[in-house]
Amino acid sequence: MDVQRWLSSAVAAIEDWQDGFEPFQRDPSMQVSDDRFASVFGEFTQRMRNNYPYFHPSYAGQMLKPPHPAAVVGYLTAMLINPNNHALDGGLVTSEMEKTVVAQLAGMFGLDTHLGHLTTSGTIANLEALYVARELHPGKSVAYSEEAHYTHARMCGVLGIEGIAVPADAAGRMDLGALDALLAGGRAGTVVATVGTTGLGAIDPVHEILPIARRHGVRVHVDAAYGGFFTLLAGLPGRAGLAEAPWRAIAGCDSVVVDPHKHGLQPYGCGAVLFADPEVGRFYLHDSPYTYFTSSDLHLGEISLECSRAGAAAAALWLTLRLLPLTPDGLGQVLAAGRRAALDWAALIAESGGLELYQPPELDIVSYFPVTAGRGLSGIDAASVKILNAGMKRSPPVFLSTLRVTAAAMSRRHPGVAAGAGGARILRSVLMKPEAERYVTELHARVEELAAQAAL
Numbered sequence: 001m002d003v004q005r006w007l008s009s010a011v012a013a014i015e016d017w018q019d020g021f022e023p024f025q026r027d028p029s030m031q032v033s034d035d036r037f038a039s040v041f042g043e044f045t046q047r048m049r050n051n052y053p054y055f056h057p058s059y060a061g062q063m064l065k066p067p068h069p070a071a072v073v074g075y076l077t078a079m080l081i082n083p084n085n086h087a088l089d090g091g092l093v094t095s096e097m098e099k100t101v102v103a104q105l106a107g108m109f110g111l112d113t114h115l116g117h118l119t120t121s122g123t124i125a126n127l128e129a130l131y132v133a134r135e136l137h138p139g140k141s142v143a144y145s146e147e148a149h150y151t152h153a154r155m156c157g158v159l160g161i162e163g164i165a166v167p168a169d170a171a172g173r174m175d176l177g178a179l180d181a182l183l184a185g186g187r188a189g190t191v192v193a194t195v196g197t198t199g200l201g202a203i204d205p206v207h208e209i210l211p212i213a214r215r216h217g218v219r220v221h222v223d224a225a226y227g228g229f230f231t232l233l234a235g236l237p238g239r240a241g242l243a244e245a246p247w248r249a250i251a252g253c254d255s256v257v258v259d260p261h262k263h264g265l266q267p268y269g270c271g272a273v274l275f276a277d278p279e280v281g282r283f284y285l286h287d288s289p290y291t292y293f294t295s296s297d298l299h300l301g302e303i304s305l306e307c308s309r310a311g312a313a314a315a316a317l318w319l320t321l322r323l324l325p326l327t328p329d330g331l332g333q334v335l336a337a338g339r340r341a342a343l344d345w346a347a348l349i350a351e352s353g354g355l356e357l358y359q360p361p362e363l364d365i366v367s368y369f370p371v372t373a374g375r376g377l378s379g380i381d382a383a384s385v386k387i388l389n390a391g392m393k394r395s396p397p398v399f400l401s402t403l404r405v406t407a408a409a410m411s412r413r414h415p416g417v418a419a420g421a422g423g424a425r426i427l428r429s430v431l432m433k434p435e436a437e438r439y440v441t442e443l444h445a446r447v448e449e450l451a452a453q454a455a456l
Helices: 003-018 034-048 069-079 092-108 122-136 151-159 176-184 206-215 228-233 245-252 278-284 311-323 331-350 377-393 407-413 434-438 440-454
Strands: 115-119 141-145 163-166 188-194 219-224 255-258 271-275 355-359 365-370 401-406 423-430
Touching: 003 069, 069 311, 092 115, 092 228, 092 271, 092 311, 115 122, 115 278, 115 311, 122 151, 122 188, 122 219, 122 255, 122 271, 122 278, 141 151, 141 176, 151 163, 163 176, 176 188, 176 206, 188 206, 206 219, 206 245, 219 245, 228 245, 228 255, 228 331, 331 355, 331 365, 331 434, 331 440, 355 407, 355 440, 365 377, 377 401, 377 423, 377 440, 401 407, 407 423, 434 440
Parallel strands: 141 163, 141 188, 188 219, 219 255
Antiparallel strands: 115 271, 255 271, 355 365, 365 423, 401 423
């Protein structure tokens, strides 16, 4: 795509639409000369050069990548109008686009019925899911894996409910025995299953969590903010294919969150929350005599805790999914490349003398650590930080991230590593960009070189 061409077309299209209305005089208070703008814009673009190269496959650090060019064009085109999807009269077209894409997301997870909307983030989406959980089971706690995103503990605090961390097993997944024992005590009303933990990309066994929860009369919420779109690879043949059971079980759960601004190729912020039972909309009921007056159809603000939300986010996702649909041969191809990249790098690490795999990747996140003299946690921690910092300065660079693991978690996976400390930072690489598949050999070579230098 020629982004410059289509952005110019976007401006022309919006100007043509505006010309269909009665002309008026623009207020001078808003006017800025080209010369003045050029000066400030020059400073702005110079500052932007200080960013890390999130677009490049050498950046394998945090969960960051540029949105698809179609999403950029869709977002900026709609932003020239600046619709607000809270009420229909504020986002007449983009509200319909949002309902369309939300239905597509629900279909991806196999939800026969749904109530849902886009949000500004996965954090807010999870807040809404836990808010509904609180209303359905007042006084009950929420259980989640100790490997779950910290947002669940934080949002439980915001909502004034108890949050309980369930131990994880040696693969970073929720321990089923511990969950069963907890739910048998009757304290919990909802359990959160994480599909793609942010640290390791681990997949909680939703298909096994669901029957345990139902046996104890407990709801199941699925936090698929990071991993949700990988459901497109469930049951597929080949190396990128994933076991079907956890993904198909999502259809039987009560709610699910997914972030299009991660693997859905969207700009920040674009999350989504979906409820299997549309009747939970009653918990959002409120009276706003100055808002919902133009239509008897559903206004998205009537089923959302947030008020103003960018209609541009819905426009960007709608346009993207028209080009890359939620199918294995559509958006699925993008995710498959990242998954294969992770498997390829894991294989290279398994043969390495200077690096050791922390655990096999399930999605597109690879976790590993440098082999150090004495194989102690303190040495691993120091070498990991040294590699992280040196990688950004080498030429050409490599950008990684670290993950803090406990001594117990390390010993479960690598009993030969001496504890000697409460935990250590290990290395973590997120291979979200499909270009990573063709760049893994280079990434590995650079990190191996850095590991050899760190060992000196």
